[in-house]
Amino acid sequence: MPRFDGPQNLNHEGPVRALLETAFAALEGRVAAADACFERVTRTEASRQIDGKRALLPFAVKSGLVMRLVAEAGQRLEVSLGDLSPMEARMRLDEAVAMLSVQPAADARALAPVPRRERRHFGPHADLPEATVLASRWEKLLDALEQAISAATPAGVTVIHRVRAYLQIEDKVVADMDGLWRTQSLPQAFIRIELQAQREPARSRFVVSHGALTGLDALVTADGKLSAGLGRDLKVGLERLFALLGARALTPEERRRLTHYVLDPSAMVFIHEACGHNFEADLIQQGSSGLFEADGTPVDPMLASPAVRLVDGPPVDAQGRLLHGVGFGTQFIDDEGVEVEPVILLDHGRVAHVLHNRETAGRFGVQSNGRGFSELGQPRLVRMTNTYLLPADPSFLTQDRAAFLQGIQLGLWLEGSHGGEVTGDGMSTTIQAARLIRDGVLTDEWLMPCTLSVRTRGALKTVERFHGDPVIDRPGFCGKGQAKTVTVGGCAARLSVTEAISVAW
Amino acid sequence: MPVEERSRRAQMVANELEELAHRVSRFPGGLARTVDDVEVWLQRSSSWGYRFEGRRLSPVMSLSRDRIGFRVLKDGRIGHASCTRVDETLWRACVERALAATVPATPPTFVAPRTRKPGPLTFDPDLADALAPPRELQRIADALSDNLWHESERIGQVKSLEGEVAYGLRRYVIGNRGGVAASLHGDLSAEIRINRSHGDAFHVVHSPESFQPLALLGARTLRNMPSEMAAPRDLKLAGRVPVVLHPRAFEALLRRLVVPLLTQGSRRAGLLPFKDGDRVGHESLTLVDDAGMDGLASSRHFDDEGAPTRRNALIVRGRLSMVLEARSPETGQGGSASAYRQPTSSEDPQDAPLREAAASLLVERGDLGFHEMIAAEERAILIHDLLGLHGADPGRARFACGVGSGITLERGRESRLLTPGEWQVAGSALTLPGGPAGFLSDIVLSRELYDTGTAILPYCLTHLEV
Numbered sequence: 001m002p003r004f005d006g007p008q009n010l011n012h013e014g015p016v017r018a019l020l021e022t023a024f025a026a027l028e029g030r031v032a033a034a035d036a037c038f039e040r041v042t043r044t045e046a047s048r049q050i051d052g053k054r055a056l057l058p059f060a061v062k063s064g065l066v067m068r069l070v071a072e073a074g075q076r077l078e079v080s081l082g083d084l085s086p087m088e089a090r091m092r093l094d095e096a097v098a099m100l101s102v103q104p105a106a107d108a109r110a111l112a113p114v115p116r117r118e119r120r121h122f123g124p125h126a127d128l129p130e131a132t133v134l135a136s137r138w139e140k141l142l143d144a145l146e147q148a149i150s151a152a153t154p155a156g157v158t159v160i161h162r163v164r165a166y167l168q169i170e171d172k173v174v175a176d177m178d179g180l181w182r183t184q185s186l187p188q189a190f191i192r193i194e195l196q197a198q199r200e201p202a203r204s205r206f207v208v209s210h211g212a213l214t215g216l217d218a219l220v221t222a223d224g225k226l227s228a229g230l231g232r233d234l235k236v237g238l239e240r241l242f243a244l245l246g247a248r249a250l251t252p253e254e255r256r257r258l259t260h261y262v263l264d265p266s267a268m269v270f271i272h273e274a275c276g277h278n279f280e281a282d283l284i285q286q287g288s289s290g291l292f293e294a295d296g297t298p299v300d301p302m303l304a305s306p307a308v309r310l311v312d313g314p315p316v317d318a319q320g321r322l323l324h325g326v327g328f329g330t331q332f333i334d335d336e337g338v339e340v341e342p343v344i345l346l347d348h349g350r351v352a353h354v355l356h357n358r359e360t361a362g363r364f365g366v367q368s369n370g371r372g373f374s375e376l377g378q379p380r381l382v383r384m385t386n387t388y389l390l391p392a393d394p395s396f397l398t399q400d401r402a403a404f405l406q407g408i409q410l411g412l413w414l415e416g417s418h419g420g421e422v423t424g425d426g427m428s429t430t431i432q433a434a435r436l437i438r439d440g441v442l443t444d445e446w447l448m449p450c451t452l453s454v455r456t457r458g459a460l461k462t463v464e465r466f467h468g469d470p471v472i473d474r475p476g477f478c479g480k481g482q483a484k485t486v487t488v489g490g491c492a493a494r495l496s497v498t499e500a501i502s503v504a505w
Numbered sequence: 506m507p508v509e510e511r512s513r514r515a516q517m518v519a520n521e522l523e524e525l526a527h528r529v530s531r532f533p534g535g536l537a538r539t540v541d542d543v544e545v546w547l548q549r550s551s552s553w554g555y556r557f558e559g560r561r562l563s564p565v566m567s568l569s570r571d572r573i574g575f576r577v578l579k580d581g582r583i584g585h586a587s588c589t590r591v592d593e594t595l596w597r598a599c600v601e602r603a604l605a606a607t608v609p610a611t612p613p614t615f616v617a618p619r620t621r622k623p624g625p626l627t628f629d630p631d632l633a634d635a636l637a638p639p640r641e642l643q644r645i646a647d648a649l650s651d652n653l654w655h656e657s658e659r660i661g662q663v664k665s666l667e668g669e670v671a672y673g674l675r676r677y678v679i680g681n682r683g684g685v686a687a688s689l690h691g692d693l694s695a696e697i698r699i700n701r702s703h704g705d706a707f708h709v710v711h712s713p714e715s716f717q718p719l720a721l722l723g724a725r726t727l728r729n730m731p732s733e734m735a736a737p738r739d740l741k742l743a744g745r746v747p748v749v750l751h752p753r754a755f756e757a758l759l760r761r762l763v764v765p766l767l768t769q770g771s772r773r774a775g776l777l778p779f780k781d782g783d784r785v786g787h788e789s790l791t792l793v794d795d796a797g798m799d800g801l802a803s804s805r806h807f808d809d810e811g812a813p814t815r816r817n818a819l820i821v822r823g824r825l826s827m828v829l830e831a832r833s834p835e836t837g838q839g840g841s842a843s844a845y846r847q848p849t850s851s852e853d854p855q856d857a858p859l860r861e862a863a864a865s866l867l868v869e870r871g872d873l874g875f876h877e878m879i880a881a882e883e884r885a886i887l888i889h890d891l892l893g894l895h896g897a898d899p900g901r902a903r904f905a906c907g908v909g910s911g912i913t914l915e916r917g918r919e920s921r922l923l924t925p926g927e928w929q930v931a932g933s934a935l936t937l938p939g940g941p942a943g944f945l946s947d948i949v950l951s952r953e954l955y956d957t958g959t960a961i962l963p964y965c966l967t968h969l970e971v
Contacts, residue, residue: 045856050774053611055858059602060587061595062853064570080567083589092568099553099566099639135606160774164852192850196900198775201939205898286558287665288701294559294665379565421892421909423701426926428907430896451893451905455926477851485851504905504929504970 001025002179009121009183010171012040020175022086023067026093027177031100033070033111035176037335039063039376042128043168046138048145050162050196056138058131064377065089066335069096070111075103076359078379112361112368114337117180122332122339126169126187126215134167137216140224141165145193145234148226152238157245158198165191167216174337182337188485189218190328190475191230195241204244205449206432207418208237211328211475211485229473240415240433247433247446249505250412260411260464261495261503262404262437263389265471268488269417270452272387272478273427274459275303275310279345279353280371280382281360290425290456296354296364304349304460307396312355312371312387313342315472315487327386328475329486331373335380338370348392349460357382375482384478389490391466397491402440404467404494411437411494412503414452418476428453431503450503458500466491514637515630518689522676525549525591526687529680532596539579543600544615544681546574546809546846547591548854553639554671555646557697560654562646565671574846574855575599578615582607587855612837617683618811625797625804625865628674628689631712636672636693645716646670649695653723662732666723668697668704673802679811688806694958697723702925703730703910704889706753708958710800735913735921737928737971740884747885748930748969749878749914752955752962754888758904759792759866759960762934763945765899767819768861769830776900778938779825785935786945788823789871794843796864803865803959812842814864829861866960871950878951878966880917886971887912887919887964888930902943905931905970932969944969 001024004017016038027034045057063083070076079096081089128134145163153159172184190211197204210230212218219230226234250258263270277283278291287294291303304310314330315323322342331340336358344352356364357372357380373383391397398404405411416432434447472489495501529545536543550570556563571591577584577600584603588595636642649670657663675690691710698704705726707719737743750758771777779785786792796805796814805814810832818826832840844859871878879885890909897904908928913921935943944967951964 043856047858049770049858049860050776051770053858054608055585056606056608057585057587057856058606059599060853060856061599062572062587062589062855064589077564077566080570082568082570084569085592095568096566099564102639102643103564131602131605138606158775160776164850196776201937203901203937203940205900282558286561286667288667290701377570378567417896419893419896421895421907423892423909423925425701425924426892426907426909428893428929430893430905449896449898449905451896451907451929451931453892453907453926453929483851500926502929504931 001028002177004175004181006120009125010173010185011127013183016173019065019086019089020173023089023093024177026090027069030097031069032072033177034067035180035336036065036067037374037380038065038173040171041168041376043166044128044134045164045166046142048142048161048163050160054142056135058135062376066374066377066379069100071100073105075100075106077103080377080379082377109362111358112366114180115367116339120182122184123186125185128167128169129216137220138165141220144220144224144226148231148234149195149238154242156199157242159241160196162194163191165219172335174333174335180337182333184331184333186213186331187215188213189216191219193234193237195237197241197245199245202245204241204247206237206241206244208233209475213328213330243446244433244448247448249448250503254410257410258412258497260408260437260497261501262411262413263493263495264413264415265489265492266474267414267417267431268389268474268490269420269429269476270454271310271389272384272486272488273420273422273429274454274456275345276312276384276387277422278456279355281354281356281364282382284354285360285363292354298351300457301351302349303351303457304346305463306349307392307463307465308346308349308460309344309390309392310346311342311344311390312384313340315386315388316342323472327472327487329385331385334370334372335374336368336372338368338372340370340385343369355382355384373484375484378482381480381482383480383484384486386472386487388470388472388488389493390470391491397466399468401467404465405437405440405442408437408440412447413437413442425456426453427456448505450505453502453504455500458498461500462496462498464494464496466493468492515633518633518674522687522689525676525678526680526685528591528593529678530685532593533680533682536600540600540604541578541580542615542682544576544679545596546855547678548572549676550673552671552673554642554669557650557666557668559666560650562650565669572853572855575603576615577603578610578613579604579607581610581613583610611834612832614837615681615683616810616812618679618681618686618807619684619813620686620688620806621797621813621815624688624806626799627710627804628691629710629712632693632710633691635712642670642672645719648720649723652721653727656724656727660727662700662730663727664700666697666699668695670695679807679809686807686811690802692802695719695722697726699727699730702922706958708802708956710802731912731919731921733921734924736924740913742884742886742971744970745968746971747882748967749885749887750965750967751887751889752960752964753957754890755962755965756866756957756960757891757894758934760863761894761897762899762902762904764863766902766935767825767828769828770861772828777828781825781827783825784823785825786820786823786943787948789950790820790823790945790948791818791869792820793818793867794829794863794865795867798865798867798961800956801865801959805864808842808844809846809859810844812840814842817841817843829863831859831861866962868950868962870952870954870963873949873952875951875953875964876917878949878964879914882914883916885914886923887914901940902934902937905929928971930969930971
């Protein structure tokens with residue numbers, strides 16, 4: 001059985017070593033192979049409810065262990081064991097081995113290996129500040145938000161707001177019976193501000209989300225000012241909130257005359273839902289992808305227009321260079337210990353690669369590209385990280401907005417999406433605000449929040465061109481039975497109207 | 506199966522709950538010199554079952570996931586902390602950290618935990634025992650899958666199958682110096698989706714006489730699944746059209762757009778423009794939040810402050826009757842016993858603040874049978890579930906969503922599947938000042954009631970924008 005020695009890179013790494021050594025020892029002779037992912041999240045939170053009530057959570061710690069047991073005949077069981085002591089682990093593993101023993105013999109395709117095993121630690125070492133320091137910073141943040149909102153609110157308008165913010169350090173250990181020991185430490189700061197305005201009878205709503213893989217400075221400075229990034233996002237959010245008080249829905253006649261949609265980088269939940277999920281190999285193998293047959297064959301190898309490149313992973317710019325410190329969904333290794341590399345899903349509109357964990361990579365006979373993630377000790381699924389839409393080559397990109405909009409008779413510039421849902425063949429996402437484009441000019445005619453629905457296969461077939469630098473900073477949480485941090489973004493994309501895309505108010 | 510083996514699981518679970526309650530009840534006493542009071546909220550959940558992935562069955566097992574939230578009172582201020590391990594040393598560290606960042610406590614006291622009497626039936630020892638041997642659920646999952654694929658060989662159609670069958674257990678314990686309350690919840694549930702476009706669900710808390718209806722869930726769903734699909738243009742449906750909301754879709758709309766408005770918090774923030782007694786819906790609409798209904802996964806003996814739950818009739822015959830209300834900030838008295846650690850977005854329940862929320866929902870039945878109800882409409886659609894409802898705006902009670910799955914109703918019969926990605930519906934739930942008419946003012950409710958697992962609701966015929 002392995003003994004996990006060597007330098008310790010995480011807080012509390014010693015007890016985790018003891019736990020996993022005990023767990024693997026308890027499985028000796030009872031299973032053919034086993035691996036584990038242990039996660040520990042230390043978090044502090046602040047919130048403000050719509051009635052102004054504040055709550056501070058100076059300390060929250062949560063941990064979870066997931067283990068995969070492989071029997072001699074190939075049966076596998078991934079079991080969530082919770083947050084437990086070595087003694088409790090022994091007892092719970094007895095239950096898991098009993099469950100494994102009644103599984104019928106499986107097709108024994110091996111797990112894909114962890115391609116590189118040498119490097120032990122990833123990410124910066126980070127600690128949460130003292131609770132009293134944190135409490136003061138959180139209060140300052142909530143004060144600064146109230147002041148900024150109050151200062152921006154025009155006479156005659158009432159604004160209420162709800163806030164949730166957190167700072168956390170996520171530590172992760174991935175280990176196996178053969179001695180693999182890899183760790184990762186990742187700080188994360190996040191805030192969500194829900195703004196609601198009333199100027200009776202009109203009401204409007206806008207949600208501002210901001211996140212970064214750094215400390216509290218990403219939200220509020222030590223002297224109580226909003227960070228530059230959050231201040232900018234809040235300012236834009238408030239402008240949208242007030243503009244939406246005078247917004248309207250598109251008329252049926254205008255809807256019939258629409259020629260184009262423009263997706264702002266902030267509205268790219270669309271590509272995460274409509275495309276990204278369908279490239280997850282666990283969904284592909286169970287026949288649930290709308291874009292692939294269960295054997296991995298694309299239903300249509302040319303899934304998008306030749307202008308499109310779709311990427312998941314550490315962000316790169318339009319020229320393919322890695323952007324450091326960007327992307328709320330960034331992870332250095334996945335929860336199976338595989339390093340996370342950028343994966344090109346579509347190139348010049350053509351299917352290039354799909355997303356794999358070790359389980360699906362073994363099934364399809366390829367190498368894992370590090371997309372096996374779990375939420376705190378839950379089973380590891382194939383997940384996206386940062387997903388972004390780029391021009392396939394510079395000829396499809398223009399920095400000149402007038403040139404980008406040229407030729408659009410009647411179009412919608414769609415901004416800000418929060419949340420979406422997909423069922424393989426179709427998806428739906430809420431667009432926070434839209435503006436009309438008339439004869440190639442972006443107007444100040446605001447349209448109310450709407451729903452963008454897409455038939456998956458035709459989603460990207462009509463992309464014509466892109467505009468601006470890639471923006472990959474919209475934090476989000478993907479739910480696939482488990483929550484995972486993700487980012488969506490890219491360059492603004494222009495699509496001609498197609499039956500595969502529709503909007504509704 | 507030997508009786509001793511069958512009876513072991515329920516007894517073990519009951520013993521475990523008693524031990525947890527004992528540990529929670531002892532904890533505040535040990536901190537008498539440090540704090541005025543400490544409240545421990547504990548949720549332990551576990552589940553095991555099988556996931557359907559095409560023809561494969563994958564075992565899923567989650568053992569004892571603990572979530573523990575603390576609220577600490579000292580000198581009129583309150584602090585919060587949380588952890589995920591039952592370990593008194595860690596709990597004391599949490600209390601110390603909570604004291605480092607307190608805010609004024611409103612109200613300044615905790616509830617003395619008590620349970621509703623008589624409480625709802627949320628755990629059946631017979632069901633826990635029957636599903637205790639690891640082979641039992643596998644047998645049920647196998648039968649469900651085999652029956653479906655067998656039916657598929659006979660009538661074809663199945664390209665993909667997704668879903669899960671699982672037995673889940675939850676234990677709630679809440680304790681402070683005023684006492685301790687504990688409850689046990691166990692349910693067997695299943696959900697299947699065929700060809701990514703049509704599915705059904707099953708839920709039971711009581712041990713059924715037979716598991717055969719569950720074993721036939723897939724085959725039955727497939728037999729009732731129309732083979733053709735229809736887009737709005739095929740039916741020439743557009744504009745305001747008759748729509749029947751399946752109780753699952755109806756519940757989703759009520760929970761997302763109606764219940765959050767019917768709270769004291771919304772009233773205080775100016776979002777709820779109605780007074781008690783105002784008309785908010787059709788006179789056939791009576792909506793009750795009743796945590797005491799037997800056999801629902803959402804029923805509770807006490808809320809997350811430890812107050813015994815009660816029946817809250819929110820809308821009676823179309824008129825607003827009351828709103829969900831927290832305890833008085835000054836005296837700590839009153840309230841509707843509906844304070845829950847209800848997470849939003851990526852929050853964990855142990856970290857979520859107490860929010861006014863509904864437990865189990867009940868809408869009273871209507872007069873017409875389902876088929877009588879739809880016979881009156883030449884063409885309508887039946888919506889099973891909506892996509893992206895979490896993006897809807899509760900402030901305006903307004904939604905515009907894709908349809909996840911549904912069926913056309915043509916000449917009084919269920920005819921064709923709604924083509925995925927082609928259907929969108931929009932509407933408002935309530936009629937707010939200056940806003941469009943809410944669909945709840947224009948409803949016909951079915952005589953049949955359906956158990957969604959968290960609500961008992963009729964089918965709801967209304968009109969929405971397609």
